[in-house]
Amino acid sequence: MENEKKIGIVADEGGDLPRELIEKHQITIVPFKVDLGQMKDISGNVYQKIREAEKKGIKSFVKTSQPSPGDFLAVFKEKLKNFEEIICVAITSKHSGTFNSACQAREFLAEKERIHVLDSLSGSGGEGLIILKIASLIEKRLKIKEILEKARGAISNTNLIFMLEDPKWLEASGRISSVLATWLRGMQKIGIRPLLGTKNGLIKPVGIVKGVKDIASALFKEFEKRISRVKTTEKIKVAITHCDNLKETKKLIGMIEKLKNCEVVFINLVGNILGGLAGPGASALAWQIPC
Numbered sequence: 001m002e003n004e005k006k007i008g009i010v011a012d013e014g015g016d017l018p019r020e021l022i023e024k025h026q027i028t029i030v031p032f033k034v035d036l037g038q039m040k041d042i043s044g045n046v047y048q049k050i051r052e053a054e055k056k057g058i059k060s061f062v063k064t065s066q067p068s069p070g071d072f073l074a075v076f077k078e079k080l081k082n083f084e085e086i087i088c089v090a091i092t093s094k095h096s097g098t099f100n101s102a103c104q105a106r107e108f109l110a111e112k113e114r115i116h117v118l119d120s121l122s123g124s125g126g127e128g129l130i131i132l133k134i135a136s137l138i139e140k141r142l143k144i145k146e147i148l149e150k151a152r153g154a155i156s157n158t159n160l161i162f163m164l165e166d167p168k169w170l171e172a173s174g175r176i177s178s179v180l181a182t183w184l185r186g187m188q189k190i191g192i193r194p195l196l197g198t199k200n201g202l203i204k205p206v207g208i209v210k211g212v213k214d215i216a217s218a219l220f221k222e223f224e225k226r227i228s229r230v231k232t233t234e235k236i237k238v239a240i241t242h243c244d245n246l247k248e249t250k251k252l253i254g255m256i257e258k259l260k261n262c263e264v265v266f267i268n269l270v271g272n273i274l275g276g277l278a279g280p281g282a283s284a285l286a287w288q289i290p291c
Contacts, residue, residue, distance in 0.1 A: 007138045007147065008083035010075055012067060012098050014091035015120075015128035016241045018268045025135040030075050032098075032273045035063040046272045047244035047280040050169075061172045062276025066098040072105035076115055085144050087151070088117045089131050094201035095123075095175050116148055118155065121201035124274050125239030125266070125286030126160035132237075132265060133288065150291070157289040161197040161206055161222055163215045165245075165281030173277045175203055193218045216251035219285045227261070227287070234290035235263040241270045243282040252285065262287070 009027045011017075022029060038058045039049040046062065053060035072088070079086050088106075093099035099119045106115040120127040133154040137147045164170065164184065171181035176196075187194045187208060195218065197206035209218040227236060238256055242249045249267065256262050270278060278284075 006084045007144060008079050008086050009131060009134060009138070010072070010079060010086055010088040010102075011127070011131050012089075012091055013271055014096070014098070014123045014273055015089070015131050016124045016239075016268050016271050016274065017128045017131060018266050021128075021132065021266060025132070025138075027131065027135070028075055028079055030067045030071050030102075032067060033065045034272050034276070036276075037061070037063065045244065045269070046275050050276075050280055061169060062272065064173075064273050064276060066096050066101055069101045069104040069108070072102045073108055076105055076109060080109075080111055080114065084114065086115050087134055087144075087147070088115065089120050089127065089134065090117065091123045091127055092121045092198065092201040093119045094121070095203065116144070118148075118151060119201070120158075121155055122158055122160050122198050122286070124160065124162075124270055124284050125241045125268075126158050126198065128241075128266065128268075129158055129237055129239050129286055129288045130154055153291040154288060157291045158286065159197070159226065159288075160284060160286045161195050161219060162278070162282060162284035163193060163195055163218055164278060165243075166279055169279035170203075170277050175277055180205070195219070195222055214248060214251065215245070215281075215283045216248040216255065219252060219283060220255040223256070223285055223287065224259075227259075227289075230261075230289055232261070232290045235261055236290065237288040238262050238264045239286045240264065240267045241284045241286070242267075243270045243275050243278050243280055245281050245283050248283050252283065 039053045042049040042052045050060045090099035102117045106112045167181040167184045193209045195207045212218045
């Protein structure tokens with residue numbers, strides 16, 4: 001039962017965790033605000049809406065805004081009824097004000113010392129892996145101080161790389177510059193697949209992959225290179241998220257499952273928030289080195 005646990009988890013929806021994992025670990029999700037604009041009446045998921053909007057020549061950009069301090073405050077108050085301590089995980093503060101909203105909400109509470117807000121410095125599968133790491137530490141019944149220390153280590157050891165089909169949605173949102181978007185398009189035109197990823201919470205180019213024909217191979221090639229020198233007796237935790245690109249996702253799963261030192265923890269569709277920014281066809285690979 002919920003009240004048997006001393007520490008509860010709150011997170012924004014940027015971690016793209018499957019519903020079954022959210023329910024299993026009793027994670028309270030604070031939603032973002034989404035404005036689909038002219039696409040709101042088009043049926044289907046956000047990617048189907050975007051594709052149909054493109055065909056119709058209407059705006060295919062999704063507007064999003066972070067949860068308000070009031071949103072977090074309401075959740076914190078309710079969660080404190082059942083838990084002695086709360087750990088709140090937020091999507092990277094370098095591209096969203098969500099972390100600041102949670103911190104502001106904490107200051108309104110007399111019990112603020114019971115609320116611990118962490119900046120994941122990541123998103124999608126990366127943020128999801130961090131949340132699940134915290135859940136596993138809670139299940140081990142560690143003290144809050146030790147959990148927070150290990151959680152910060154997990155944040156440092158979590159990586160996220162992704163590849164876009166088209167950078168225009170991320171460019172329109174202001175998350176990447178027009179200069180970077182132009183560079184990405186130029187690379188794609190000459191057959192080079194640029195990889196994006198997070199560095200200290202910022203979305204940046206993290207490499208280019210030559211000699212591959214598909215997104216799955218490009219992501220796997222970079223991943224395999226990065227983990228080649230990792231020495232650990234525990235398995236590397238992996239999360240795969242995609243923007244309605246199941247074909248490439250299945251290829252990527254097959255490649256990773258052949259590696260004995262890796263474990264795919266979850267696979268999921270990227271939600272409306274990040275999906276509306278990345279656009280259809282994008283795929284992401286996140287992994288966490290044991291610490």
